[in-house]
């Protein structure tokens with residue numbers, strides 16, 4: 001049973017300090033993953049204070065591209081640095097985490113549709129590794145290169161690998177209503193659109209609104225939950241908000 005789990009960039013980084021890992025938060029998440037014993041696991045992490053400020057500085061988003069190789073390398077390089085930190089934290093705890101960089105595995109066509117080759121991800125999983133992907137910058141036909149969010153990768157991986165469970169860990173304990181209460185389940189974007197905003201920090205991919213929209217497109221149900229619930233999710237529980 002394949003499980004796809006995204007660790008939000010706002011969880012594993014200090015999102016208001018550029019290029020800074022949140023060491024204790026990353027350690028907690030890595031501890032929970034190591035303790036879970038889930039072996040068919042594919043991980044994704046977001047950009048946090050690594051990808052987003054560099055993308056914003058170059059005017060690059062999911063829709064606005066760049067043709068500057070230096071900009072592409074800077075954004076991708078920042079994400080590789082964060083990916084190294086995430087893989088290090090996992091390997092230090094005995095998890096066989098290996099990097100998988102979407103920049104070399106994905107492409108957007110002219111209308112923005114993402115194609116992500118999942119064969120190499122599946123092969124890593126089948127060989128007992130835990131592939132660790134990340135939000136990145138990918139070639140975009142007609143636009144140079146644009147940002148791909150970790151949430152889009154979660155959708156592509158979950159469907160491409162026929163995952164049975166999908167988890168998205170953010171700083172919030174779920175999708176919240178206007179009184180700050182966790183919405184238990186979402187089946188329709190229009191029902192919750194009025195509650196959904198962008199991100200509190202520099203975020204070129206859209207915060208919770210884009211997250212919910214992307215997860216509603218999944219075949220498998222997805223849970224959105226906070227950092228304290230990673231272990232519960234991996235133990236088979238459904239903390240936070242279920243999106244189906």
Ligand SMILES: Nc1ncnc2c1ncn2[C@@H]1O[C@H](COP(=O)(O)OP(=O)(O)OP(=O)(O)O)[C@@H](O)[C@H]1O
Nearest residue numbers: 008009010046047048170176195197199200207208
């Ligand atoms: N209705 C809502 N419920 C919960 N969070 C919301 C809501 N509307 C907006 N948000 C914001 O969405 C943000 C979570 O999305 P964000 O994209 O920042 O998280 P992430 O996935 O952890 O980070 P990253 O995009 O760097 O990976 C939070 O900052 C939160 O304030």
Ligand SMILES: C=C(C)CCOP(=O)(O)O
Nearest residue numbers: 046047051135149150205
């Ligand atoms: C900004 C970059 C490069 C990645 C964005 O990924 P996300 O934080 O999952 O939206």
